Amino acid sequence: MDLPKLDAIDARVLGSLIEKELTTPAYYPLSLNALVNACNQSNNRDPVMSLGEPEVNRALDKLRDRKLAVVISGGENKVFKFRHKATETLELTGPEIALLCVLLLRGPQTPGELRGRTERMHAFADPADVVATLGRLADRPAPLVALQLKQPGTKEARYVELLSGTVESKPVESAPVVRHLSSDTQRMQQLEEDNKSLRADLGKLRADFDAFRKKFE
Template sequence: MDILLTNEEIRVLGCLMEKEMATPEYYPLSINALINACNQKSNRDPVTSYSEGMVASALEGLRKKKLAMESSGSRVARYAQTFSNEYTLKRSEGAVMCILFVRGPQTMGEIRSRTDRLYPFASLEEVQVTISNLERVGLVIKLERQPGRKEHRYAHLLAGEQDIETHEDITQLDAAQKSPDDEDNLNLLKDEITMLREELSDLKKEFEAFKAQFG
């Protein structure tokens, strides 16, 4: 890949792609919503605790690489990803890249099950065709099978060659603690709360401006 991203940039990009496909009503994302998305405990490997400065820096890096942009027409600054357009990705391809960004290397079966809210793959054969297309353009690589594993895993190449042996799968505990429906509902609630807080802040500012002008 000509473009190499930091871990923070990859997480931010993956979160923008995820929210665009899974909850378009809350997209583009404000910086606060994006921080919540990056640090959520479900559907993330590894789980992170990024600060506002780290997310803002990652956004700036993505903007310089023409992979993200600030959206116009909103009182609060909101951000959108342009990676999908830059690489002319189909929705199915974007779903695969998104999961690899936010969860790390995955088997074909894991990709199919974990992209369900983003794109409903009809079969493993469709997943294979999609992955093959991404391999062909240099976005994805098939990793060597690990000892004790039956299936190969696939990884994105936007951070360069990845050594699968250094990547620990720490999402199993999270998956056991909450059902998928609980995770989705909790994340949706967080998105709604963040948006309501931002709208309330905007209304307060407008009211103060009104009082200053006519009070």
Template structure:
């Protein structure tokens, strides 16, 4: 029996670029594959990202080159546009189904998450029937060969265990930010915070749509 293909050790920049490509392939399929401009904007989104970054196009280009060497992205050619576009190959290199790709996408873009957080943040990526389905997928991803995720031990104050991907290094900022709401004594108004997050997401969606239209 053929040995399972080992997982790549992705840098934080590679994780962000790959995660953004996976996300947009699901959420904006009409504008996928992606141009360098739209991909850079996707990496730098302020919503649905942890941590928030500010990559320039040179950083994204160099990262695309390294991902191409690893076989995880490719250039898309053809059609009426002469602009170079990019697509991910993660689901080709490894036998991953849409639900599994969606979970990995969230972990790449947001850092450690609980099954409940994955279920609530999946959005247009994949419609899970329940948290139990998410947990089933996480168990499958953690027990396969190779394992794509692992469960972190609970820390003081945490109600649920979080999961991380095993595709490369983890940012300390990600885990610290995820823990902060549980250790903060004075919590902000949840309804107001959710409204702000929704407004930020709407602004980012509008910016993304403008960038995509300019690329057409």
């Protein structure tokens, strides 16, 4: 299946629909006004946008053409509401749609960031669970995510969604290996680090004391 290519506004609209379904189901599907407000939230969005109804409407038309959204008649009050179809069209599981949602709304992120930011949508057991789910999304015939090369000034590589056409970084060929340390091993490592720090501090104190003593010799 060929992936639908989305621009930044399409991605924001789709991500907002998914988020509201998972976090506030009582108020879902969304009216156009509610969807515009969701797209323009200042929290949980990167970048923050200021979209109007015409822009959101155009994005909805494109998403509907790609079978990623549908409009629902409002019945007697004639208010149309909208919901996404990404789960069905892209054949995603609950954990997968949660990760894709946050990537659509906030751009490239590390597994740790994704775990924290998907908490209200799906509770991942640990970072390894996140990486395993990302791996399934990346290993599909038409990958939905890729792992970026580590960027200058960053400690970890980040994952990026591939539905939008804004990906500039080249993906690496394989996901990182997550190694789990026992609590005893972690404690030993921490003790070794603390011991090194104490030895360094002690050495500095001795040097300062020797310099001070020589002033009176």
